[in-house]
Amino acid sequence: MVETKSITPSENGPYFIEGAIAIRGTDGQNLAEGKERVLLCRCGGSANKPFCDGTHRNGFEGTEVADRGPIASRRVAFKAPGITIFDDRSICAHSGNCTDNLTKVFKLGIEPWIDPTGEAPSEIARVVNMCPSGALSYVLDDTAGPDATPTEVARPQEVTPLKNGPYAVTGGISATSPSGEPYEIRDRCTLCRCGASTNKPFCSGAHWDKGFEAEGV
Template identity: 55%
Template sequence: MSDRPDEAVSISVTENGPYMVEGAVEIRDALGETVSEEGKAFLCRCGRSSNKPFCDGTHKKVGFDGTETADKGPIADRRDAYEGEEVTILDDRSVCAHAGECTDGLPAVWKLGVEPWIDPNAAPADEIRAVIGRCPSGALGYAEPGSGEAAEEKPMSPAVKALVDGPYRVRGGIPVRSADGEAYEVRGRQTLCRCGGSSNKPFCDGTHWKGFKDPDEASRGPAGNE
């Protein structure tokens, strides 16, 4: 397994249209079913397709504005560092998908409504690293205290999963290319907007919480987001 997949594996954002996924990438829908394993797939980006996760052309009928506003620079330039005694927590709010792994997993460390909202000394470092490892968007990272460098990501196979009522979870360092042809930084974990409403397209910014829903069937399934 590698977190640097073959160059033929990629995701291209199309102008006001779907994501084009190319190469040997497992794609799972919100039910957890594998719907594609290689080749070319067009995944809904406007949130309105009747054939999710695939595009059915609805973006044209609804006049979807898929303008990308996300920063293409390295996450290292955007992350805030919360230095603790045993671990430094790194945080880039701009790409957080609000999955809640951190606030649910260690609420004493990630404290909603409190400033500073991260306390890196409020739990053992190994528990903090484990929670960060579950962050689907990669907004969170960690470093050794005193080191400016984020720890390396665990290698994962290239995979895309539609999270229930949420974004596409993208793993395995799949390159994402903007509709203007420019590449985003390759990251091991990313979440791409699937509801159409993010203000930081193509990445999820948590806006799906305002009401984006998969069909009931999907939400009921053993869908799981594992």
């Protein structure tokens, strides 16, 4: 029995998933039922997605380049009465859940792109909770300091392959490199599965440019 749940991007290869983590299929079933270790495709080329079929051996280059520093050192705070929105642009997956669902606050193509006064804090919180990458987070407090711990809703520890996009990882599962270097644990993050991210192992939105196609939720 593997006690610790973890995700490890292997060197130029798949993600090693350990500890009976559910892999959610399109109709909600656990694709990894009964398994304590699975390999998930990271190069985007597997014919057996989301699982690895060895295609990465054709020359996949999966070097990790994401910043390992503290999240608090990267994020920017936007404050309005009753709320502080945090934004870590480095890990946005460009899913558009924010700009599609709350245009009064999240403004495509305008700087600054976040207006925290544009809607009630409770509605902003509802939409920020839809951000799969965790680039956006919040606290319902406009006096929050730079090291404040964001409010998170309870999410299961699981991996969900998103349609034509990354793996959405929820529940604070640790991501650690083969070298043993950890990333700060996030309640949610998106990991690249198209092979083209410029911020590996996290998704950078490059799957859009690549025209990546894969089944998912």
